[in-house]
Structure formats: structure tokens, C-alpha cells
Amino acid sequence: MRYCSRCIVPDTRPDVRFDAQDVCSACRAHDEKQHQVDWSARRQAFEALVDRVKRLKRRYDCLIPVSGGKDSTWQVVTCLQHGLHPLTVTWKPPAQTAIGAANLENLVSLGVDHLAFQINPQVEKKFLYQSLVRYGATAIPMHMAMFNIPLTLAAALDIPLLVWGENSADEYGGVGDESRGHRMDGRWLKRYGVTHGTTARDWISKELTEQELAPYFGPGDEALARKDIHAVFLGYYFNWDPVATYAVAAAHGFRARPEGPKVGYYPFADIDDEFISIHHYLKWYKFGFTRLFDNLSLEIRNGRMARDEAIALVRERGVEVPHEDIERFCAFTGMPTGRFFEIIERFRNPAVWTRRDGTWRIEGFLVPDWKWEEEVSRAAHTR
Ligand SMILES: [Zn+2]
Structure with missing residues (x-):
């Protein structure tokens, strides 16, 4: 697993490319937008x-x-x-x-x-x-x-x-x-x-x-x-930045989520639909990153956060399994929650995940002292 040397995007993210300096294509595109676009x-x-x-x-x-x-x-x-x-x-x-x-x-x-x-x-x-x-x-x-x-x-x-x-x-x-x-x-x-x-x-x-x-x-x-x-x-x-569009929206009556972000870092994004958190959660199984990685990478690119601050936040927040939304989703589609976890387990990407000492883990993960045991307890919780 490789991470962009500027932001925290991993090389497993779909469509992302890394250059010789280990800088991701999203960071390069951002540079271009800041300096080359008229x-x-x-x-x-x-x-x-x-x-x-x-x-x-x-x-x-x-x-x-x-x-x-x-x-x-x-x-x-x-x-x-x-x-x-x-x-x-x-x-x-x-x-x-x-x-x-x-x-x-x-x-x-x-x-x-x-x-x-x-x-x-x-x-x-x-x-x-x-x-x-x-x-x-x-x-x-x-x-x-x-x-x-x-x-x-x-x-x-x-x-x-x-x-x-x-x-x-x-x-x-x-x-x-x-x-x-x-x-x-x-x-x-x-x-x-x-x-x-x-x-x-x-x-x-x-x-x-x-x-x-x-x-x-x-x-x-x-x-x-x-x-x-x-x-x-x-x-x-117009130069799109979530914080800037939020400011415009807020000035016209838009309200962020008072209890904080539903998923990821922004209390004003991903708040319209209860199932969106599940879409983002599945990226953990497939690509080994969460919504927080995307949001914090944008903060780094826009100069509002340092890379080590972002890593500390990822460490602090953990995976944040959207249990309530998963239950709601299962009730809507008519399946037991155990069945949901059984299905998504099949999509755990072997190119990202390795199983060692009975625990799923990502080798070379962004946060060196990540608590991989939680992967086990989560699986146990659903059986
Ligand atoms: Zn990057």
C-alpha cells in the first residue's frame, strides 16, 4: 500500500495515479487548478x-x-x-x-x-x-x-x-x-x-x-x-471547494448537520441520505480507505490541514462502522444484518487485505499502530 506523499490518498483509490515523486493525480490536478487555470x-x-x-x-x-x-x-x-x-x-x-x-x-x-x-x-x-x-x-x-x-x-x-x-x-x-x-x-x-x-x-x-x-x-x-x-x-x-460552496449555501439558508458529520469530516456533506454512509463504508473492504481519507486530503490540498494532523484524525476516528444505517438498509431490503456482512466480506480485496494471526489487516497502513483487532470483533458482532 502506497500513500500520496502530500495528501493521504492510497494508490488503491480507483482512477488515482502516482507520479515519480509519489504525488497523486488529485494533488497534481489541484495544483493545476490553482496555478494554470485562467x-x-x-x-x-x-x-x-x-x-x-x-x-x-x-x-x-x-x-x-x-x-x-x-x-x-x-x-x-x-x-x-x-x-x-x-x-x-x-x-x-x-x-x-x-x-x-x-x-x-x-x-x-x-x-x-x-x-x-x-x-x-x-x-x-x-x-x-x-x-x-x-x-x-x-x-x-x-x-x-x-x-x-x-x-x-x-x-x-x-x-x-x-x-x-x-x-x-x-x-x-x-x-x-x-x-x-x-x-x-x-x-x-x-x-x-x-x-x-x-x-x-x-x-x-x-x-x-x-x-x-x-x-x-x-x-x-x-x-x-x-x-x-x-x-x-x-x-x-468556478473553482470548486467544499468549504467555499458550503459558505455560499449557508449564506442562503442551507444548514449543516448540528450533531456533526454523518460520515467523514464535513458536517455539511453526505447528509441528505441515510444510505450514503454504507456506500462509503464499503470502500474500506475494497480499497482500504474511508470517507475521512477523501475529505482530509481535500483539506490538505487546500492548505487547511497538515498531513500529520490528518493521520492523527484518521487514527482517532477509526473505521466508524455505520451500524444504524446498515440496520436501516437491511430492514429496507429485507435481509438480516448477518447476511449483509456475509455478502460484503466476499468483497474484501485480497490485494489490500492480508489475514495474519486470525486478524484481517492492511500491510503498510497509513496509521502504523492501528487496532486491527476491531476487524475481528466486528465480524464476531455480526455472526
Ligand atoms: Zn495527493
Whole structure:
């Protein structure tokens, strides 16, 4: 296991590359954003895009996919400030949190029309279970719905522009030029849409029919091209930083989680949906890192934290198994919690984990005196 010499990203993180100085591609991308990107030219490019869209004189200038999170509030505020008339669209998660719902209400009150799309929970339940069994993943249905429902609606309602928030491919160190920039299309979705490269078609089975999976199908690149619909990332035009977008959102009524972060380091991120913590937790089995690693790496890159402080925090916080959310997830999908841990154990990555003296451990882990015994007690707890 190798770690970036500047931040704490491990080389097991998907899409990350290390250079000869052992600096990760996310840190290099950050440097580039700070020193090489002409942000005023990017701002002008956004203004030109706004002008072009407004000249089309459609009912809605743009569609903004929103969750109620800090980034969606920032997207709405930025679009309104630029004089766009947006339609906002939410895919309603099966386990939406109260604070997520309240922040969504606040976002709508900023002065936008809003559509909430809820998927048949019986379909969600089956799809969630199957994605856990097939890929040890719980966020495939979420990402598929989140990305495709807005595209389908934009195509149906002739909305010429979709405005997304950050480009995760950029922020976490995309693999090269094809992932960079401002466009989001079918190719981006397949590669970076966190769907394990699958589309709705790959999930059609006896249990899940094509009609049941309807919300997860997008309109297709051809329809998007024919209707000349563009999907862009606001993070391409404006320098995205979670602390900065939070400040904008908070100034417009967005509230962080009063009891502190639900997962990771930020009390204002990952707070809309109860199941998101499970998605992040599964990275521990697959890649040997937690949400805290991502969040603290961003803090280091932005000069708000030293690397050794970050390591001390990881040590202090431990793995933080989201037991309550796992129980909720199991109740929703109808499986005993023991079964959940049995399934995810199959996805413990042998390239990351070794078993020594009856204990699972990661050789060369970031924190040298990590308490690996907890891996055992956790397993015992679930039997
Ligand atoms: Zn790094």
C-alpha cells in the first residue's frame, strides 16, 4: 500500500495515479487548478453559455439536478445570479434524512420550480439487493437514477442545458484528458457514473423487468445530440471547494448537520441520505480507505490541514462502522444484518487485505499502530 506523499490518498483509490515523486493525480490536478487555470476566462465561458441558452427563449433555460445538499444550493444560487430560469429536479432517495428534506425545501424557496421523482420502493429494494450481491455496492441504483432522470426530463421538456456541480473525475484525479473538462455524456456516465460500468439494460432480469427499470434508463447520447442538450459541470467554470460552496449555501439558508458529520469530516456533506454512509463504508473492504481519507486530503490540498494532523484524525476516528444505517438498509431490503456482512466480506480485496494471526489487516497502513483487532470483533458482532 502506497500513500500520496502530500495528501493521504492510497494508490488503491480507483482512477488515482502516482507520479515519480509519489504525488497523486488529485494533488497534481489541484495544483493545476490553482496555478494554470485562467478562472476569469472560465467565468466568461460560463457567461457566454448563459447568453447562448437565454437566446433560445425556452420555458426553462436549464435543469439543475439537486439533492438539497450544499453543492445543489450553490448550483441554484449561481444559476439564479446569472439570470437563468431553472427547473430543479430531485431523485428522492429511499432513506432521505430530515435535514436533507429541510435543505431541499430551503433550496426551492430560493425561487425555483422543483420536481421530485420517487421510484417504486419495491423496485429499489430489489435493485439495491442485487447491486450489493453482484458488486458489493449499494450506490449503483442511486447514481443511475441521479444521473439519468434529469437527462430524460431535459430531453422530454426541451431544456437545453443541465448544470451539474463538481466533476468527480476532476476532483479525485481523473485518468487523463478524456475525463476532464466540462461535458458529461454517456461515455462519462459509464466511466465515472459509479455504476461499475453498467447501464439499466445490464440489470434486466426475471426479478427486474425493463419496465420496472424505466427510471434508470437515460435518453441516450443520440437524443441528447439531436435535441442539442448540453450537460456541464459548474466546477469547470468556478473553482470548486467544499468549504467555499458550503459558505455560499449557508449564506442562503442551507444548514449543516448540528450533531456533526454523518460520515467523514464535513458536517455539511453526505447528509441528505441515510444510505450514503454504507456506500462509503464499503470502500474500506475494497480499497482500504474511508470517507475521512477523501475529505482530509481535500483539506490538505487546500492548505487547511497538515498531513500529520490528518493521520492523527484518521487514527482517532477509526473505521466508524455505520451500524444504524446498515440496520436501516437491511430492514429496507429485507435481509438480516448477518447476511449483509456475509455478502460484503466476499468483497474484501485480497490485494489490500492480508489475514495474519486470525486478524484481517492492511500491510503498510497509513496509521502504523492501528487496532486491527476491531476487524475481528466486528465480524464476531455480526455472526
Ligand atoms: Zn495527493
